Amino acid sequence: MKLVSQMQGFTRFLCLFAVLSLVGFQATAQKTVSGTVSDATNNEALIGVSVIVKGTSTGTVTDLQGAYQLEVAPNSTLVFSFVGYATQENCSWRI
Numbered sequence: 001m002k003l004v005s006q007m008q009g010f011t012r013f014l015c016l017f018a019v020l021s022l023v024g025f026q027a028t029a030q031k032t033v034s035g036t037v038s039d040a041t042n043n044e045a046l047i048g049v050s051v052i053v054k055g056t057s058t059g060t061v062t063d064l065q066g067a068y069q070l071e072v073a074p075n076s077t078l079v080f081s082f083v084g085y086a087t088q089e090n091c092s093w094r095i
Helices: 002-028
Strands: 031-036 050-053 059-061 067-072 078-081 088-090
Touching: 050 067, 059 067
Parallel strands: none
Antiparallel strands: 031 067, 050 059, 050 078, 078 088
């Protein structure tokens, strides 16, 4: 009887380990993407551009140098929007 109890405990441990391993694998699937947003006509950095991962609420805003950095999942599309400019989608950098 004691052996059965120990085996059940070991089985629970293995199941928990497997679940935690999968969660860790999902967390490592994210990748950091960074870049700079500038005006195409005069090459000036654009401050305050919204950079959002399409279909999510994950995003950021460009800094004083027009730079941004985001953690994204593979094959994500970034959406760039700024007052006075057309919204752009960028998926050419596929991870």
